Amino acid sequence: MTAPVLFQEKPLASQGRYGVATLNQPAKLNSLSLDMCQLLTDQLTRWEQDPSIAFVIFEGAGEKAFCAGGDLHQMYASMQQNAGKPAADNAYAAQFFAVEYRLDYQIHTYSKPIICWGHGVVMGGGIGLMAGTSHRVVSESSRLAMPEVTIGLFPDVGGSWDLNHLPGRIGRFLAATGAILNAADSLFTGMADYCVRHADWSAIIADLERVDMAQTAGRRQLDQHIHEVLTQHSAAATLDAGPLQTHYALLSALCNNRDISSLYRAFAALADHADPWLVRAAQTMLKGAPLSVALGLTLQERALHLSLAQVFQLEYNVALNCCAHGQLQEGIRALLVDKDKNPQWQPTSIEQITPAEIDALLACPWPSAADSPLADLGQVRI
Template structure:
């Protein structure tokens, strides 16, 4: 049976190696699992310590997705089995989120270049893997989003951190609506660093093999080697402006509200807009969980000046609590289990969400005598 992550190396012409990690679950769009997180963490740690390895490439098997998100089926099963109703008693959820977030943080702080090939669908957990990479490649097929509002969660995996760092108020809008963007907007927003044509990826790998690498301690040189190669193959298949760039001024103007109900209503009115992309964004929000909308907006405000490590710790708390409250479970049920696409959210409106309900997500879920699972992130 094939591993859920395939590991290989590319031997460079001047005697070094490039590690290649391929998410290998194409039948489920490379949905990110606990096993994937564990295997990737082990191998990336080994490659980081190996002085023959000069860089790491993250990619996905198949031609549809780099990674479409987390393994929601396993999380759903763990929520059903947690009869006690205590968030900390869901062992799978707390261990999955710890290992996933720890890996994501490791990518952000990796001491060697990480090239992420974000071809096809890059959503949720896939975004977590990609946003911390030093060299993020997008293509004409890239479909990127943080659509957690649709499943009763919130933009996690460091989403609060990266969304706060996008131009203007675009991060707020993307968190609220789960709107999908392509390679052009990924470049405009700084979520992608290089836009290439999918057809040229094999040529890029050959050029990286032939490049003049230095030993790993010469990180700046190797970063520049990668940048030179990736910059040599600009996309020819797409050009112009994506919908976020096109509507940038409008998105900023609409996203200025601090009153949560008013902000929701302003976004909701886009459902009547003449632009199809804005309509779809508004309708996705309207079908999503009101509690998720409020939590996502509050997290962005709360973490505006927080460190990356503190963001991951806070998101961990919120994720573990989300696996208890029922909205996350209901969202997965409606989308993936019963597939009726008719979730029964509670609260049923943004106006019904209380401050007390939001503050609950920020509480440490572990017993008082235990350190936070991500306490060592600095």
């Protein structure tokens, strides 16, 4: 049986090695499973402790995706088995989100450079892996998004932090609509750092292998060497402005609205816009779960002054509560199980959502915060 993540260690020209982690589920667009998250966690820990490993590269097998999100089928089964039970009783969900969020936090705080080759589809859990890497690279065919509204979840894996730090509060639009960013808009928003052509990736690897570790003094200089290699191959100048950049003034003005119902209506009105990209974004929101929209926007407000570790802890509580609420189960059913693409959302409209319902989803499902599996996040190194 082929391993779901492949690990290689390759030599550098002068001294030392670098690690390559390849997500190896191309038929599933490299969607993350619990096993994959644990394998990545363990190997990253070993590489971080190995002084001969200079840097790490993330990539996805196949030509279509780096990572299209999480593998939701087992999550769906766990929700069926735990229907009507308290959120904390879902052992699989509790373990999956704990391992995934710890991995994402580990990447954000990693002591060595990580280069993420975000070629093709990068969505949901793929964004969680990519966002914390030190050198986020897209290709001309990359498509980035946080489309959790379509399944009744919210932009998790640190999305409440990452989207919050984009310019012009534009993360509110991305959370509500699941809008897809091309390479140009990924650079414009800051969700990616470099764009290189897919055809040049092998040449970039060859140049990275020539980095002289004997002449490199410390992390900062190594980061700079990697930056110079990626910049030398940059294709950013060949990209036309993306649709988000084109409509940035409009979207940023809309995102200044703090009232969730008003903001929902403003985004909904884009369904009548002349630009099909805005139309698709609005329609995605309108077909998605109203509660997911409200939850994603509320989390960005709540997370504004939290540390990264606190954001993951908060998202962990909400993710488990979403598994018990029933909406996420319905979203997965409609999209991946029955595939009727006709989810019956509850509540059915943004106006029906009450503050009490949001507060219930934000609440800690454990007897106390100290009982959470992520209670120590930020206090100890993974």
